Amino acid sequence: MAWIKRIMSKASIRGGITMLSILFALPLGWGGFTGFTIWLSPFVMLNSVFVLKSVVWLNGLAVITLVLIFLRKRWFCKTICPVGWGCDAVSLYRKGRGYSIKKIPPVGKWLAIGSLAAAFAGIPLFILFDPMSVFNGFFVIFSRELSVPIVLSFLGLPFLLAINIPFPGIWCTKLCPLGGLQDEITAVKNVILQKQVKEERVKTITSTGRRFFLVSATGLLGGLLLPSFLTPVGKRYLQPPGSVPGDLFNTLCLRCGNCIKSCPTGILSHHMDMQNKLSWMVPEISFIDGYCLENCNTCSQVCPSGAITLFGKNAKNRLIIGIADIKLENCLLAKNTECDRCKAACSYDAIKIDKTEGAIRMLPSVIKDQCVGCGACVVICPPRVIEVVP
Amino acid sequence: MKRRSFLSNVVLTSGSLILGTACGRKIESFPTETETGMAAPVSENRNTVLEPARQIPILAETDVLVIGGGPAGTAAAIAASRTGAETCLVERYNHLGGLWTGGLVLPLLATHAIDKNKKTRQVIYGIGGEMAQRLKDLGMSISEVDPVVDPEAAKYVLDEMIVEAGVKMLYHTWATNVIMDGNTLKGVFVESKSGRMAILAKIVVDCTGDGDIFHWAGEKYDEMQYHIGLVHRLGNIDRIDKSKAGYVEMALGDPTPIPSVNWVNMHGENNQDALDVLNLSRLQLEYRREIWESVQKIRQTPGHEKVFLLDTASQLGVRASRILDAEYRLTLEDTMTYTSFDDVIGVSGAWTTILYKGKSVPRQERPLWQIPLRSLIPKKTENLLVAGRCFCFERELVEDARIIGTCLITGHGAGAAAGLAVKEGEMVRNLDKDKLKGVLLQQGAWLG
Numbered sequence: 001m002a003w004i005k006r007i008m009s010k011a012s013i014r015g016g017i018t019m020l021s022i023l024f025a026l027p028l029g030w031g032g033f034t035g036f037t038i039w040l041s042p043f044v045m046l047n048s049v050f051v052l053k054s055v056v057w058l059n060g061l062a063v064i065t066l067v068l069i070f071l072r073k074r075w076f077c078k079t080i081c082p083v084g085w086g087c088d089a090v091s092l093y094r095k096g097r098g099y100s101i102k103k104i105p106p107v108g109k110w111l112a113i114g115s116l117a118a119a120f121a122g123i124p125l126f127i128l129f130d131p132m133s134v135f136n137g138f139f140v141i142f143s144r145e146l147s148v149p150i151v152l153s154f155l156g157l158p159f160l161l162a163i164n165i166p167f168p169g170i171w172c173t174k175l176c177p178l179g180g181l182q183d184e185i186t187a188v189k190n191v192i193l194q195k196q197v198k199e200e201r202v203k204t205i206t207s208t209g210r211r212f213f214l215v216s217a218t219g220l221l222g223g224l225l226l227p228s229f230l231t232p233v234g235k236r237y238l239q240p241p242g243s244v245p246g247d248l249f250n251t252l253c254l255r256c257g258n259c260i261k262s263c264p265t266g267i268l269s270h271h272m273d274m275q276n277k278l279s280w281m282v283p284e285i286s287f288i289d290g291y292c293l294e295n296c297n298t299c300s301q302v303c304p305s306g307a308i309t310l311f312g313k314n315a316k317n318r319l320i321i322g323i324a325d326i327k328l329e330n331c332l333l334a335k336n337t338e339c340d341r342c343k344a345a346c347s348y349d350a351i352k353i354d355k356t357e358g359a360i361r362m363l364p365s366v367i368k369d370q371c372v373g374c375g376a377c378v379v380i381c382p383p384r385v386i387e388v389v390p
Numbered sequence: 391m392k393r394r395s396f397l398s399n400v401v402l403t404s405g406s407l408i409l410g411t412a413c414g415r416k417i418e419s420f421p422t423e424t425e426t427g428m429a430a431p432v433s434e435n436r437n438t439v440l441e442p443a444r445q446i447p448i449l450a451e452t453d454v455l456v457i458g459g460g461p462a463g464t465a466a467a468i469a470a471s472r473t474g475a476e477t478c479l480v481e482r483y484n485h486l487g488g489l490w491t492g493g494l495v496l497p498l499l500a501t502h503a504i505d506k507n508k509k510t511r512q513v514i515y516g517i518g519g520e521m522a523q524r525l526k527d528l529g530m531s532i533s534e535v536d537p538v539v540d541p542e543a544a545k546y547v548l549d550e551m552i553v554e555a556g557v558k559m560l561y562h563t564w565a566t567n568v569i570m571d572g573n574t575l576k577g578v579f580v581e582s583k584s585g586r587m588a589i590l591a592k593i594v595v596d597c598t599g600d601g602d603i604f605h606w607a608g609e610k611y612d613e614m615q616y617h618i619g620l621v622h623r624l625g626n627i628d629r630i631d632k633s634k635a636g637y638v639e640m641a642l643g644d645p646t647p648i649p650s651v652n653w654v655n656m657h658g659e660n661n662q663d664a665l666d667v668l669n670l671s672r673l674q675l676e677y678r679r680e681i682w683e684s685v686q687k688i689r690q691t692p693g694h695e696k697v698f699l700l701d702t703a704s705q706l707g708v709r710a711s712r713i714l715d716a717e718y719r720l721t722l723e724d725t726m727t728y729t730s731f732d733d734v735i736g737v738s739g740a741w742t743t744i745l746y747k748g749k750s751v752p753r754q755e756r757p758l759w760q761i762p763l764r765s766l767i768p769k770k771t772e773n774l775l776v777a778g779r780c781f782c783f784e785r786e787l788v789e790d791a792r793i794i795g796t797c798l799i800t801g802h803g804a805g806a807a808a809g810l811a812v813k814e815g816e817m818v819r820n821l822d823k824d825k826l827k828g829v830l831l832q833q834g835a836w837l838g
Binding site for chain 2: 293
């Protein structure tokens, strides 16, 4: 019976959840379960809900986490967080040998408060610092291409682990916004408990209260002012259907890669336009051999931050990715070669093949009101003369 | 008044009255009852006429009767005759090859596809392969993969092969109805310069393209409205003077084995009913005028003065119409997954890009695909086989099912099955699959 005890011990549960998180983060084609553990992060959930002012059912998971955190201090760190597990391991190894971190201010707490305040005003400032986001970012190394943004995203997790070598425990106790959020919740809980039970004023609340106010105000102000500086520059690109508008997308997107890993036709990849650094690593559609399926909403199901709004499969004909544009010069029909592929491929009746000089020269054209930019015509066109423009 | 003048007044008045009545016009309603000797041939709403029953002479009694001499029908007749069955082939035009020759759809698509080892290989063998080989030997086809043939050479080669196989050929003859005994097909009525006649047969192969026979036999089918075109050929392509001032490059179709001749495909109007003769006539008139005008435009372009309209196709390019509801409907999935059938009658290839599971699969990556005999056998009618573009497949497959190569394969399979069924005295649907495969292999077919 001892081995059952050992398996049931806390460390094993933590290890098991870490293994599960790794499996969820790998591109294994698990559809809706891709990157599932991110849904448990209350920091991501609160940022998303504050920005979007709306919830989806899966946000309920993080609400449960919040309740558990309220009941038990730092419950998420101790039970779920794979980054925390790694950091703890490194810190334990370096225990007593590194620099003391006692004097380092609780940055994570201010990041959490500032981010949530800014989220209220429209920008989830530090959502990218969520440990689950960093953890998932590590696994982009399995993506098809390799570039500066991908390497940066990959290095996030090793960096977090590495800073624990000189400063054991620094990430989890001082820097992590999710940790800071949990501390804040515990602080609130203590205040309530002390007020209720002991009916006496807690001294510390005044000092933290002032800082709390300052940080929140800065966050709010930032959330209001920053969007004007965040207008996307560089080339326009195709975004997944149901994406929130450009500048908001860039800040709300966790760069977790869930949508990219779960897309059944593999049309999503990491955006890495060197001119447009704000959009680095966000999902971008490119039609190489796959197109956006008519009856698929996987990317919106797996997006934990809501950057891709959850949509129903039947809404696909209203979610516009772009508009198809046919370059007729090299169209097979312009040379009287047998073809009707674009028209046959279109599920939205958005392509017609019509008379130009009588029936002897029939050429395809796009009905703009019907086209959603799914890319089926792009990939089926034998001479590849169609592209979808955003 | 004098008696004389009174009388002459009376005569004049009555005469003019009679004349007036006789010459006067009045629009009467149509007579409700017929005044001829026939018994009410025109229906009450004047939509139909009753045809009097009459005795029809029997033109021939044969083992296998193939209706339609296109690629499928020609292959079927040769295959059936080679099994030893007495075979009769009925063709409405004056040539064999159907749309391949008379329709000027000159490329034999698709002779090659990808096998399980991801290598491109030839799939069209058997009688279709023989035709392609003979045309190649005559120097009348270009390229090994998807050869483009000369239509007149193809007509000649097909005639030769039919004669060699000993098929009884009936040109200028059009099948007009079926002769049924319950669910069993006994023969077909045909119409020609010799009048209406009957041909009795043990097995009929419907290679009409539009599935006329299975339609009359009362089978269920899918009716597809697709684009209909009209192909034409241009002559003197080699005499274009590119050095002439004002010369511009024009779309002049694609080369044929004759160096001076190009063939020009036409997509044509969408969603056309290929079974409505008024519609077909309208398209024919419209297309011929447009082709003429377009050639005139080419001739007016500097350098192209000598180009001329060699011919327009003798039949409209109907791509799809009736598609049979047979014992098995071949699916796109089957063609993408190397599905193998125990009653395989041949293997065909694909010629165009498709979408499969959200991804595009270009022609160069399309697998070869087997065709089962069951997709040629109607559900209800006995002694009937269907080959050519109207055999049973799902619409997603229409581009690859309607092409010349597939027609040659289904034709060969149906003909061999019909011949074997006659020889064995067996219903087609009860045929021994291994025996049929043996006959096909012996006739040079490749079954994957």
